[in-house]
Amino acid sequence: MGYEKREEREVNRTRHIMAYIRMFGGVGATEVTLPKDVWPLSMDSENEKKLITTMKQAMEMLKDFQDCLKK
Secondary structure, three states, X not given: OHHHHHHHHHHXXXXXXXXXXXXXXXXXXXXXXXXXXXXXXXHHXXXXXXXXXXXXXXXXXXXXXXXXXXX
């Protein structure tokens, strides 16, 4: 698991460089290119907000929270 995290950080650096080259390399791009558009990684979904839209989701989250308090 640690190896995969290190590899993902290295790929993250590479995709940032690729995005910067595309935006500022004199290609003439007018739209913004985000690194996650160049090369999607699992770390991108870690910071996404997960909206609760149903009562079932709310109850599951409450149950998870209660389980964490019991530990």
